[in-house]
Amino acid sequence: MGTAMRLAGRITDWNDDKGFGFVMPVGGGARAFVHINEFQRGSRRPLVGDLISYHPGVDARGRTNARRIRHAGQKTEAPRAPSRVPRAKLGLATLLASAAAAAFGLLPAVLAGIYIAMSALSYLMYRSDKIAAQSEASRTPEASLHLSDLLGGWPGALIAQQQFRHKTAKRSFQMVFWATVVVNLIAAAWLLRSGLFAALTGRIGG
Incomplete structure (x- = not known):
């Protein structure tokens, strides 16, 4: 143009x-x-x-x-260099890595399944919220987005944030989002190392 x-x-x-x-x-x-x-x-x-x-x-x-x-009066921005690690690639790589780790027995298949399922849910929630924002409809509460990400949906959230250009410019949201990623990873590592995850899945399976 x-x-x-x-x-x-x-x-x-x-x-x-x-x-x-x-x-x-x-x-x-x-x-x-x-x-x-x-x-x-x-x-x-x-x-x-x-x-x-x-x-x-x-x-x-x-x-x-x-x-x-x-x-008004703002100068034209020079073309932006592409991000070294785009959000969508990071999210997709995380899901593929978890699936591969489960296939080789390095990660419980149930845990990989949780990440994939929650990522799909987060992706759909971000998509729905983006559509609602554009149509002035009822929005998805940010607390709901953060909860879904905290429970393992953050890889899907990364994909959705880049694809729909949603929530990436709001600094307060991003601070909480990355905090949920860190907490989720720490919690997952603790559950695996402590054996609690295996005990929980064993009870459910039994």
């Missing part, structure tokens, strides 16, 4: 906790949905009344979205 296609608009609504709002074009026209992830890297948090420029786009439901957003 060329620069001639950029529109100037003013933010008329903004929910900072949820990271989205709406912009009205200065020259008139339909308002567009604004998401924090579409702001150029290094941008400050937006406020109601801010003047921005953006590329108009249309989502799968036919609604107008604001993309590649910049604050």
Whole structure:
């Protein structure tokens, strides 16, 4: 897209906790949905009344979205170098490694199954919350996302966060998210080393 296609608009609504709002074009026209992830890297948090420029786009439901957003007077960002370890690759690698470890008897198959099942659940929860954010529908509580991640769904959450560009810009959420990853790994290691996991699965199986 060329620069001639950029529109100037003013933010008329903004929910900072949820990271989205709406912009009205200065020259008139339909308002567009604004998401924090579409702001150029290094941008400050937006406020109601801010003047921005953006590329108009249309989502799968036919609604107008604001993309590649910049604050008025903000310089164009240089192309960003790709991340060395993208979230999706890290999440997928974790799931594949756990499945391989289970296949070779290095990890209980039940534990690998828990990670895969909980990752699928977390992925679907993030996807649902992203859709709800774009349509202003009822959201999935962050506590529910964190609980699912804590119980082993964090690899799926990593995949969803990158694929849907969801929750990656909210620092407070990311701090809690990575804390759940650390706690989950420590808990899993302790359960395995103590023999408690084997005892629990043995009782369930028996």
